[in-house]
Amino acid sequence: QQQVKQSPQSLIVQKGGISIINCAYENTAFDYFPWYQQFPGKGPALLIAIRPDVSEKKEGRFTISFNKSAKQFSLHIMDSQPGDSATYFCAAKDSGGYQKVTFGTGTKLQVIP
Amino acid sequence: DGGITQSPKYLFRKEGQNVTLSCEQNLNHDAMYWYRQDPGQGLRLIYYSQIVNDFQKGDIAEGYSVSREKKESFPLTVTSAQKNPTAFYLCASSGGGLSSTDTQYFGPGTRLTVL
Numbered sequence: 243q244q245q246v247k248q249s250p251q252s253l254i255v256q257k258g259g260i261s262i263i264n265c266a267y268e269n270t271a272f273d274y275f276p277w278y279q280q281f282p283g284k285g286p287a288l289l290i291a292i293r294p295d296v297s298e299k300k301e302g303r304f305t306i307s308f309n310k311s312a313k314q315f316s317l318h319i320m321d322s323q324p325g326d327s328a329t330y331f332c333a334a335k336d337s338g339g340y341q342k343v344t345f346g347t348g349t350k351l352q353v354i355p
Numbered sequence: 356d357g358g359i360t361q362s363p364k365y366l367f368r369k370e371g372q373n374v375t376l377s378c379e380q381n382l383n384h385d386a387m388y389w390y391r392q393d394p395g396q397g398l399r400l401i402y403y404s405q406i407v408n409d410f411q412k413g414d415i416a417e418g419y420s421v422s423r424e425k426k427e428s429f430p431l432t433v434t435s436a437q438k439n440p441t442a443f444y445l446c447a448s449s450g451g452g453l454s455s456t457d458t459q460y461f462g463p464g465t466r467l468t469v470l
């Protein structure tokens with residue numbers, strides 16, 4: 243079964259620090275990699291996304307780094323804030339068929355003051 | 356406001372009962388999806404529909420059924436055959452095009468609890 247492996251499962255970071263979440267995949271048919279942010283009791287919301295022909299994408303305090311040869315990608319949250327406390331999911335979209343999206347298992351981030 | 360609505364927000368079901376979760380979108384999206392979310396397991400695909408009057412099973416379709424009679428609506432029925440239905444259910448939609456950057460947008464979810 244296609245998988246996207248995500249780590250760590252949980253993360254505690256001090257305010258102002260850098261939060262780093264890592265994901266790895268095996269299926270070379272994946273061609274789009276979105277990250278979602280989910281607050282408790284809410285649906286996931288698209289945060290940032292990257293295509294594999296780009297090594298890095300930055301939007302505000304959020305940066306995706308992508309290593310195609312290693313089949314790994316990561317989310318960096320700079321200057322982490324308590325309002326960033328949420329669960330983050332990486333995902334990968336398949337280029338074939340109906341373009342299925344496979345999700346990682348999620349990382350629960352807590353930013354402490 | 357454009358978006359995806361799900362109702363109810365909370366749903367309680369007795370064992371042996373069927374229940375239907377509502378999902379409506381006004382984004383004019385062709386494709387719609389149902390996911391189940393359990394703690395520590397991420398999102399698992401139940402059913403998806405790329406076009407009206409057509410739908411396919413996802414990874415965990417057993418015990419669930421759907422219909423897609425209208426473009427904007429994709430209700431999910433949790434049947435009594437679903438052995439462990441207590442979970443958070445998420446509906447999503449996307450343009451359904453072939454672009455790899457076509458992204459799924461999620462509704463607020465329905466939390467189903469079996470009593």
